[in-house]
Structure formats: C-alpha cells, structure tokens
Amino acid sequence: MRKRGRIGRVKDNLFVYSLIGYPLILFCIFYIGINFNSIILAFQSIDGNGKHFAGFKNFQLFWKEMTGSGSLLFYSLINSLKMYAINLVVCMPLYICFSYLLFKKCLFNRVISFLVMIPAIMSGLVISLVFVNFIGSNGPLTQICKMFGINEGKWLNLLYSKEYAFGTTLFYSIWLSFSTSLLVYPTAMRGISPEVFESAKIDGVSNMFQELRYIILPLIYPTLTTFLVTGFAAIFSNGGPLMEFYHTEAPGYVSNMGYYFTRAVLVDGTEFNYPKYAAGGLILTVLIGPLTMLLKRFLEKFDYTVEK
Amino acid sequence: MKKNAFRAISLVMAAMLLCLPLTGCGGKNTDHAGKEEILISYYTGEFGDDWIKDLAEQWNAKNDKYYVNAKGNLNLSGVVIADIKSGTKNDIIITEDCNFGTIFEGDYLESLNDLLETTPDGESSTIGEKIMNKDTWMEMSTKNGTTYMVPYNISPTGLIFDYERFAENGWLLDKDGKLGGSNGVHPGKDGVEGTYDDGQPQNMGQFKALCEKIRNSGTEVFLYMGAKHPEYVSNVAYAYLAQYLGEEGFRTFYQHDSKGAEVELYDGSKTVITIDNGYESMRMKGVEKMGQFLSEYLSNRNYVSEATLHDVALTVDASHTQFLTAGGPAFIVEGNWFENGSRQLIESMKNYDPDAKEYGEADYRYMLVPASEEGKSVIFSQTGGSILVVKQEDEEKRAAIMDFLSFMLSDSSMGQVAQQTGMLWNYNYKLSQEHLDGMTKFARNAYDLLQDTQNVIVRSAYIDTASVPVHAYSALGTSYMTYNLSTQQAPLPALISGAGGDVQKFMQEIAAYNTADRWATWLSQAKSYGYYS
Numbered sequence: 001m002r003k004r005g006r007i008g009r010v011k012d013n014l015f016v017y018s019l020i021g022y023p024l025i026l027f028c029i030f031y032i033g034i035n036f037n038s039i040i041l042a043f044q045s046i047d048g049n050g051k052h053f054a055g056f057k058n059f060q061l062f063w064k065e066m067t068g069s070g071s072l073l074f075y076s077l078i079n080s081l082k083m084y085a086i087n088l089v090v091c092m093p094l095y096i097c098f099s100y101l102l103f104k105k106c107l108f109n110r111v112i113s114f115l116v117m118i119p120a121i122m123s124g125l126v127i128s129l130v131f132v133n134f135i136g137s138n139g140p141l142t143q144i145c146k147m148f149g150i151n152e153g154k155w156l157n158l159l160y161s162k163e164y165a166f167g168t169t170l171f172y173s174i175w176l177s178f179s180t181s182l183l184v185y186p187t188a189m190r191g192i193s194p195e196v197f198e199s200a201k202i203d204g205v206s207n208m209f210q211e212l213r214y215i216i217l218p219l220i221y222p223t224l225t226t227f228l229v230t231g232f233a234a235i236f237s238n239g240g241p242l243m244e245f246y247h248t249e250a251p252g253y254v255s256n257m258g259y260y261f262t263r264a265v266l267v268d269g270t271e272f273n274y275p276k277y278a279a280g281g282l283i284l285t286v287l288i289g290p291l292t293m294l295l296k297r298f299l300e301k302f303d304y305t306v307e308k
Numbered sequence: 309m310k311k312n313a314f315r316a317i318s319l320v321m322a323a324m325l326l327c328l329p330l331t332g333c334g335g336k337n338t339d340h341a342g343k344e345e346i347l348i349s350y351y352t353g354e355f356g357d358d359w360i361k362d363l364a365e366q367w368n369a370k371n372d373k374y375y376v377n378a379k380g381n382l383n384l385s386g387v388v389i390a391d392i393k394s395g396t397k398n399d400i401i402i403t404e405d406c407n408f409g410t411i412f413e414g415d416y417l418e419s420l421n422d423l424l425e426t427t428p429d430g431e432s433s434t435i436g437e438k439i440m441n442k443d444t445w446m447e448m449s450t451k452n453g454t455t456y457m458v459p460y461n462i463s464p465t466g467l468i469f470d471y472e473r474f475a476e477n478g479w480l481l482d483k484d485g486k487l488g489g490s491n492g493v494h495p496g497k498d499g500v501e502g503t504y505d506d507g508q509p510q511n512m513g514q515f516k517a518l519c520e521k522i523r524n525s526g527t528e529v530f531l532y533m534g535a536k537h538p539e540y541v542s543n544v545a546y547a548y549l550a551q552y553l554g555e556e557g558f559r560t561f562y563q564h565d566s567k568g569a570e571v572e573l574y575d576g577s578k579t580v581i582t583i584d585n586g587y588e589s590m591r592m593k594g595v596e597k598m599g600q601f602l603s604e605y606l607s608n609r610n611y612v613s614e615a616t617l618h619d620v621a622l623t624v625d626a627s628h629t630q631f632l633t634a635g636g637p638a639f640i641v642e643g644n645w646f647e648n649g650s651r652q653l654i655e656s657m658k659n660y661d662p663d664a665k666e667y668g669e670a671d672y673r674y675m676l677v678p679a680s681e682e683g684k685s686v687i688f689s690q691t692g693g694s695i696l697v698v699k700q701e702d703e704e705k706r707a708a709i710m711d712f713l714s715f716m717l718s719d720s721s722m723g724q725v726a727q728q729t730g731m732l733w734n735y736n737y738k739l740s741q742e743h744l745d746g747m748t749k750f751a752r753n754a755y756d757l758l759q760d761t762q763n764v765i766v767r768s769a770y771i772d773t774a775s776v777p778v779h780a781y782s783a784l785g786t787s788y789m790t791y792n793l794s795t796q797q798a799p800l801p802a803l804i805s806g807a808g809g810d811v812q813k814f815m816q817e818i819a820a821y822n823t824a825d826r827w828a829t830w831l832s833q834a835k836s837y838g839y840y841s
Contacts (some may be wrong), residue, residue, distance in 0.1 A: 014318040048410075048781060048837030070820070118404070136621025137614070160535065160618035160805065245620055249538060249798075251805035270386065272783035272833055 021024045042278040046271055066280070073280075075252050076260040083170060083256060086233045091174050091187035092227070098178070099185030100212050113182065120179035128244035131172060159245055165254045166288070173240045181227075188223040189216055218304050225299040236284040237261075257284065340368065340375035346709055350402035352380035354624075354649030354731040355461075360402075362728070363721055367712050374708040385786075392698060399698055399709055402460055406770050408692035409780040410837075412451040418697040419454045421654030423710050428718035435717050438735040440758075441771075445734075448775035449694070458717070459734035464754055464766055465543040465643035467530070467675040471507075477525065479518060479638070480507030487517055497676070497685055497763045504673055504753040504760075505685075511678050519611055522638045529611035532641035533627050535620045538798040540641045541606055542769070543688035544677060545799050546788065549598040550686040550767060551679035557594060562772045562779075562788055564589045574815050583840050584776060587827040590789045590818050599811040601679070602803050606641075617804060628653055634661060639675060643690045644754040647672060648729045668748030676759055676764070680818050685764045687757065692770025693734065725752065732758050777839035782830035790821055 010017075012104045045054035065074045098116075102109045106299055119127050137155040146153040158168040192215070200215050217224070239258030242250045248263050255263075350360055357380055364376035383403040389411055391398070410560065411417060424436030439445050441608055449457035474480050478488025485494065496505030508517040515829045532541055550558040560566040564586025570578040573588065575595035581588050607612060615622055616637075621628075628650045631640040640646070647654070647668070657664040676685040700706040715721060722733045723743035730751035736759075744752065757764055773779035773786045784790065791802035799814075807813035835841055 011315075014315070018318045047833045132620045138620045139621065155614060157614055157617075157618050159620055162808075181345075246535070249535065249801060251801065255434070268386065268783070268785070270407075270783050270785055271389075 002160060038278045038281060041275050042282045044275050046275060054275065058275045059283060061276050062280040062283055066283075069181065072252050072255060076255040076257045077256065079256040080235050080238070080258070082166075083173070083240065084231065086170060087174075087231060088228070091177070092219065092224075094174075095178065095181035095185060096212075096217070096224075099182055099189065100208070102182060103186045103189040103216075104208065116178045116182050118179075119176045124176075127176070128172075128241060132159075132245060135168070135292060136225075160251060162253055165251065169240055169242060169245065169254050170171060171243075176241070184223060184227075185220065188220040192216070192219050221303050221305055225296070225303065228299060229292060229293065229296045232295055233288060334655045340377075343368075343371075343373060343375045344705065346374050346376045346399045346705070347397060348376060348378040348400040348402060349381045349383060349396075349398040350378055351404050352582065353404070354645035355731050356648065359725040359728050359731070361530075363716055363725070364712075367715050371708065371711075374705065376712055388696075392696075398700055399700070399705075400713070401696045401698065402692040402693070403696070404461070404463075404693045405786070406448065406457060406459075406692045406772075406774045407780060407786045408457060408694065408696060409448070409451070409774065411778075412454075412456050416699055417456045418699055418706060418709075420458055420697060420710075421453075421455055423458060423713055424455060426710070426714045428714050428720075431719055431734075434610060435714065435735075438717070438737060439609050440734050440736055440766075444771060448771065450781070457694040457696055458713070460695050461691055462689045462693065462732050462734040462758065462766055462768060463643045463645060463691040464674060464687045464709050464732070464757060465540055465637040465690040466641065466687050467544060467677070468646060468672050468750075469639050469675055471569060471671040471673050474507065474638075477522075479522060481509060481514060481518075482507075485510065485514065486755065487514070487521055498760060504756045505676060505763075508675055511681050515678055519605065523610055526617075528607055528636070528637040529637050530615055530641065531612070531616055531627055531631055531637035533622050533624070534612075534617040534800065534804075536623060538800045540643070541602075541621050541800045542798045543643075543690055544606065544641060545598050545602055546767070546769060547686045547688050548601045548677050548679045549594050550688075550765075551677065551683065552597050553592070553594040554680065554683055555765075557592075561589050561592055561594065563776050564778060583778065583831065585824070585827070586831070587822040587824065590822045591815065595789070595818065596811060596815050598799065598813045599803055601677075602800060603809060603811050607800065607809060624649065627654065632664070633656055634663070644730055644732055644751070647748055647750045648731075655828035668750075670749065671753070672750035673753045684762075687764060687766055689766055689768040689770075692774065697732060715763050726755060730754065777834040777837065778830055780834075781837040782833035784830045789818060790826075791818060 008030055013037055041051075041056060042058055043056075044051045045057065062073075065071050066077055098112075102113060105124060106112075134137050135156070135158045142155045142157075145151050145156060150156070156164065158164045195220070196215060197211070200211065205211050205214060238255040238256070240256060242254060242256070242259040246254075248267050250259060250263070261277060261281070264273065268274075348360065348364070350357075360378045364378050368375040379398075383401065383405070385403065385405040385407045388401055388403055388405075389408065391399070392411055393414075393416065395459070408417075425434055429433045436442070440462070445459055446455065449455050471480075475493075481487060481494040482489030482491040483494055484491045493501065493507040494510070496503065496508050497510070498505055509518050514732045519529050534541070549561070553561055557571075560569075560571060560581060564581060565583055566581040566589075568580060571581055571589070572578050572593045573591045574593050575591070579585070579588055607617060627640065628646070630636050632650065634655060641707065651667050654665070654667045654802065658666065674687060676687060678685070697706075697709055697713070700709065717733075717735065719737045722735065722737050723739040725731050726733070726739060727743045727746040730748060732754060739747075739755065749753065758766055769788055770786050773784075773788065778784060779786065789799070791799070791806060802817065803809060803811070803814045807817055831840065
C-alpha cells in the first residue's frame with residue numbers, strides 16, 4: 001500500500017484547519033502574545049528614553065501598595081477576598097438549596113425559573129439600568145420606602161452609602177449568577193439515575209434533607225468542585241457590576257481587584273504605570289495559581305464519584 | 309460526493325479566513341469618486357457632528373482632488389496615542405484633550421509651524437496670532453522649535469442659571485449690593501450694565517446670602533451629576549481655588565514652583581516649593597479652602613439633594629429635565645454644550661408645559677464664583693481641545709490638510725459653528741453680526757464671557773497640566789492633584805466618599821498619597837524626556 005504524502009494529509013484535514021485556523025491566530029495574538037508581552041513589561045520601566053530593565057521594582061511597588069493599609073489597592077484586595085468568601089459560605093448553599101427545590105418541582109418552580117433566568121436572557125447593560133433606576137431616588141424602591149415609612153420614607157442611597165454599597169453590589173452579582181447556578185445544578189441533579197433514589201429510600205432515606213445530604217451532594221460533587229475551583233481562580237479578575245454602576249467613579253470601599261485593573265487602564269491616560277499593573281497581574285497569578293491547583297487536588301480527594 | 313462537499317466548504321472557509329483581514333480596508337465614499345480621502349477623527353459629544361460635516365461639505369465642494377470624511381470617536385488621549393503609534397489611518401485628529409507631549413518625538417505627527425503662519429482668506433491675523441493664551445499653548449505644544457498641536461475648543465463649565473428666573477425671584481444683586489433690591493441691577497465685575505455678569509454676587513458673603521435666599525424659597529440650590537460626572541464640579545472647585553490663590557499662587561500650585569517665595573501650607577507651616585518638593589503644592593492652604601468651599605456649598609445637604617450627590621440614575625437627560633422643569637434647581641453645573649445637547653428635550657417640553665421656553669429663548673448665564681474680590685474672575689473649561697495632524701507621506705495631501713484646517717479655523721467657519729452649536733473655539737475671533745444674531749442667548753453670553761479677557765480668565769486643567777512637564781511626561785497626568793481612596797481625578801468624590809466629608813481628612817489623604825517617593829518617580833519620568841535637568 002502506498003503511503004500518503006504530507007500534501008495528502010493536509011488535503012484530508014483542510015476542513016479542520018480552516019475551522020480552527022482563525023480562532024487559533026486570534027488566540028496566539030490576543031492571549032499568548034499579550035501575556036508574553038505583559039510578563040516582559042512587568043520587569044521594565046517606561047520613560048522618555050524608552051523601555052528599560054527594572055528588575056523587581058514594579059513588583060515591590062505593587063506589593064507595597066497592595067499591603068499598605070488604607071490604599072485603594074488594599075481595599076480592592078480585601079473586597080475581592082470578601083466577595084469570594086461570601087459567595088462560598090452564603091451563596092453556594094443557597095444555590096444548591098434553590099436548585100434542589102427546583103429539581104423536586106416545588107410550588108411555582110416554573111415561575112421561579114423564569115424570574116431567575118431573566119437576567120441571563122437580557123443584556124447586562126439593560127439589566128443594570130433597570131436595577132439602577134429601580135433603586136434610584138425616583139425609583140419604585142423609594143416609593144415603597146415612602147409608602148411603608150422605611151428609612152423615614154427617604155431614598156435609600158444603596159450605591160454610595162458606606163453601610164449598603166458593598167452589600168448592594170454583592171446582592172446584584174449574586175442575583176445575576178443565580179441564573180447560571182440554577183441552570184447547572186438542577187441539570188447535574190437530573191443526571192442522577194432514578195434507581196439511586198429508589199434504592200436510597202429502601203435504605204432508609206426518609207426526608208428531603210437526607211436525600212440532599214447523602215445522595216445529591218456526593219453525586220453532583222464534580223459540578224460543585226468545578227464551581228469552587230473556577231470561582232477561586234477568578235477571585236482577582238472578577239470585577240462584579242462596578243463598571244456598569246459607577247463606570248470609573250466607584251468609591252474606594254466597593255472597589256475590587258478586577259475593577260481596579262479595568263479602571264486603571266481606562267483612567268490612566270499614560271503608559272508609565274503599565275509595568276506596575278503588569279507586575280501586579282503576575283503577583284496575583286503567582287498567588288492564586290498554585291493555590292487553585294492545591295484546592296483542586298484537595299477537593300478531588302473527596303470525590304466519591306471516581307473509583308480510586 | 310460527501311468528500312467533495314467537505315472540500316468545497318473547506319475552500320470557502322479558507323478563502324474567508326484569508327480575506328477576513330481585508331474587510332477593515334473598507335470602501336470609498338461613492339459621492340467623491342476619483343478623489344482621495346482625508347480622514348478626520350473627532351469627538352462628537354453634545355455639540356453633535358453636523359457642524360464638522362457641514363464644514364467638510366463646504367470644503368469638499370471647492371476641492372477636486374481630495375475630500376474630507378469626518379468620523380466620530382471618543383478620542384481619549386491614551387487611545388489616541390496608542391492608535392497613532394500603531395499606524396492610524398486617520399489624517400487629522402480632533403480631541404477634547406491636549407496631553408500628547410509623549411508623541412512629539414518619534415516622527416508620528418506633522419509640524420504645524422506653517423499652519424500657524426497662515427492667514428485665512430479675508431483676515432488680517434495668522435492662525436498662530438489668534439490663539440488664546442498663546443504663550444501657554446505654544447510652550448505646551450512645541451518641542452525643539454516644532455509645533456505639533458493647534459487649539460480646538462474651550463468649554464466653560466460652571467454654575468449655569470436662568471437670568472430671567474433670578475430677576476423674577478429677586479435673586480440678583482442691585483447696584484447697592486442688596487439681593488433683590490430696588491436699585492436696578494449690579495453691573496457686575498466688568499462695570500457695564502446689560503452684559504453677561506449683571507446682578508452677580510461680588511464676594512462670598514453675598515454668594516452665601518444668595519444660596520440661603522434660594523434655599524429659603526424652597527428651591528434646591530445646586531444640581532449636578534455627582535455620581536455620573538463628578539468631574540464637572542471639579543471645574544467649580546478649581547475656579548474657587550484659582551481665584552483664592554490669585555494668578556501667581558495658582559501658577560505655583562500647578563507648576564510646583566514658588567520661584568523662591570514662601571508658601572503657606574494647610575497645617576500653618578510655610579515652605580518654599582521647588583520642583584524637587586513639588587508635591588508640597590498639593591498641601592497649600594488654598595487646597596484646604598477649596599475643600600471647605602466644596603463642603604460648605606456643593607456637598608452641603610441644605611443646598612444639594614442626596615440624589616444630586618449620589619444617584620447613579622441621575623443621567624444627563626434626567627438632570628437636564630429636572631433643571632428645565634418649572635421650579636427646578638436654581639443652578640445646574642454644566643458646560644456650554646448644555647443647551648445644544650438638550651435641544652430636543654427643550655423642544656419637547658413645550659408639549660407638556662405651554663409656558664416652557666423655546667430653544668434659545670432662555671437667558672442662561674454663568675455665575676462666577678466670587679472667591680476673591682481682587683483680580684480677575686476665573687472659570688474652568690471641561691476641555692482643552694487640540695488638533696493633531698498625523699505624519700503624511702504625500703506632500704500634496706499634506707498641503708490639502710493644511711488648507712482644510714486653515715478653512716476650519718477661519719473666523720467665518722468658527723462663527724458658523726458657534727452659531728450652529730454654541731461651541732467656543734480657543735481663539736480670539738470676531739463673529740459677524742449675522743452669526744451673533746443667530747446665536748442663542750446662552751451661546752452669546754458664553755462667547756461674551758470668553759472674550760472679556762479684561763475681567764475673566766478661562767482656564768483648562770488639561771492645558772495647564774499639559775504645559776507642565778512633570779504632569780505631561782509622567783504618570784501624574786492631567787489631574788492637578790492625585791487623590792487616594794476615591795477616583796484619582798476629582799476632588800468632590802475624594803472629599804465625600806474618600807474622606808466622609810471631613811476636610812481635614814481630605815487634606816490628610818492628599819498628603820498621604822502625594823509623597824516624596826511618588827513625586828521622585830514622576831519627576832524622574834519627566835527628566836527622562838529632557839526636562840528639569
């Protein structure tokens with residue numbers, strides 16, 4: 001049998017090449033190229049004489065600012081960590097409970113599904129505008145406050161008061177992320193074979209809590225770990241809804257790391273600070289990268305769905 | 309069969325892949341077949357784009373070889389610099405900013421020296437001679453004898469009020485200095501009755517009394533978009549600071565050099581400010597006074613609502629609607645684009661309120677903040693617009709570009725635009741009677757204010773900072789000061805959100821952020837461009 005030449009193999013795979021060619025070029029330019037450039041930039045300084053090797057100066061600068069109590073960067077770091085912690089401790093159990101109720105086809109489950117899905121269907125900009133106007137000084141929430149005498153009938157300044165601002169942005173993020181969670185978790189739950197539930201009943205699982213605790217959670221564990229690991233990896237890149245609400249004017253006490261970087265590039269008209277931001281990105285990657293891998297390994301140890 | 313279909317699809321996709329990068333090349337405008345394009349990138353904003361399209365059309369009709377095509381962009385300085393460095397296809401860039409010193413070297417831009425020497429048809433002054441505050445502009449836009457930028461617009465931004473409403477409510481000063489008094493109307497700083505500054509307070513005591521009188525009448529005093537556009541208020545704050553410090557003091561503040569004189573700082577100490585300890589200028593006594601002014605007036609809950617300070621839902625349209633509605637706030641902090649930007653709104657308000665004024669009918673004016681009775685009044689511009697020409701290969705095209713700019717910067721064209729939109733050019737130019745008659749009352753008042761150089765200085769933070777190397781050639785950038793916790797650009801959110809309204813904390817935050825270390829970095833960046841050596 002005659003061996004097919006290289007041209008022949010290329011002809012055979014022309015369809016595949018043409019399909020992945022363009023995305024691959026974009027990936028090389030906008031991911032590999034940019035990240036490579038960013039790594040080099042982190043060790044440089046920019047001035048009138050061009051770019052120079054700056055050693056670890058940018059890293060020192062960013063670290064000092066990030067760990068210096070009272071700075072914008074410090075607040076951003078703390079808020080990012082708080083966001084993840086609240087997401088982990090409060091939101092994840094909520095997502096699971098709601099998903100379980102939907103899975104069990106609770107009362108009004110279709111209505112709830114529809115309401116929760118609205119933010120996922122509509123444009124993010126429209127949703128943020130609706131939200132901002134709902135809580136605005138002339139919005140429905142203010143009318144409700146007036147009607148029931150909440151806050152002495154005055155406007156609740158939810159986006160700027162130190163008391164509520166962080167909570168409001170957090171609430172908005174959670175509300176938006178509900179749609180994703182309520183899509184993924186019930187789907188994972190529906191993947192469990194009905195025989196498993198029947199067998200569990202025979203073995204003495206008598207109420208919903210037991211079913212959730214002993215059957216559902218262990219069997220959707222891979223989905224849970226996926227959310228935990230991806231959420232952890234994105235701690236410092238998740239900017240939340242700050243850009244939609246405040247554009248570049250967010251008060252320091254609601255800022256987070258994702259927003260800090262986006263805003264810095266928009267507000268900083270000069271390129272002098274880019275090396276500092278590049279170094280900052282690397283520091284955060286160095287911090288979060290290994291921890292993400294460790295977390296993944298740690299969580300995999302408890303995955304009983306995989307035979308060891 | 310299946311194999312052939314796959315091959316055909318593969319070929320089409322491969323062809324698309326190869327052709328995709330070419331889609332950016334775009335087609336030529338068929339109305340100008342056979343002519344070569346001169347592409348202008350400009351910031352649209354509230355003045356719209358009809359004015360530049362009209363000018364382009366007029367010039368195109370006379371030119372056989374080239375045509376001007378104008379396209380709107382945001383034109384933020386950082387984006388413009390990146391665009392030019394990466395080989396922009398624009399020929400002319402018109403922006404609201406002038407912080408482009410870092411690309412004066414590198415052969416990116418055309419020299420505009422010959423344009424400055426050009427005298428537009430039928431005029432006696434060259435374009436260079438017409439530039440307002442020419443010395444500052446030339447210092448900022450020239451490197452090694454070559455000028456790379458000419459001015460575009462200037463946009464006075466401050467406390468705008470309806471003169472007729474003030475007269476009806478007795479909120480104007482009479483000749484005896486009494487609010488709502490019976491002895492006519494005070495002629496204002498210019499001493500001439502019937503001009504843009506009639507009936508305005510002459511000192512802070514009178515200004516305070518005016519605010520109290522408005523408040524006691526049940527009217528909200530100030531309206532602005534504190535959440536969406538706090539930078540508008542910066543113009544009022546800096547106008548106060550500039551007047552409080554006086555011309556020399558303000559120069560010390562933004563040039564960071566007291567020329568050997570001692571300067572009082574907010575903690576009562578005195579120091580000589582040189583470029584080496586330039587950060588001390590941010591701790592000057594006047595900066596604290598500016599904080600107090602913001603605290604006492606523009607963030608005082610007696611004069612402004614909580615919504616003005618913080619409501620994100622208070623957009624441009626929402627704030628304009630509030631101001632234009634009968635019984636709305638007395639002042640709106642806005643710029644000279646305000647009326648043109650609200651044209652549709654003003655016209656539609658007639659449908660709801662038969663007494664509402666037509667577009668151009670209301671006598672809107674600027675209230676000058678009387679921080680000091682001495683010296684000239686100061687008003688700040690939200691813009692410091694500039695025009696750049698990208699390096700050209702073809703000498704003939706370059707000449708055509710300069711011809712268009714000469715046409716655009718003629719008194720006649722500038723007058724046409726001023727009449728059409730109310731835009732003010734950063735030039736000394738005379739408007740024809742026809743143009744003056746066609747302008748709205750507000751546009752006319754703004755023009756009169758700009759031209760009254762005997763009594764008023766129109767400053768721009770963009771121009772001031774772009775003319776000082778430690779700002780123009782470092783990460784310090786176009787802000788007079790850098791604040792800590794809040795936005796790094798505007799004093800109002802720094803005071804309210806950053807320092808919780810506490811002026812002392814506001815000053816401490818400024819001092820804490822603008823340290824000797826940070827200053828040394830900014831200074832070394834400026835020095836690397838050959839300054840302060």
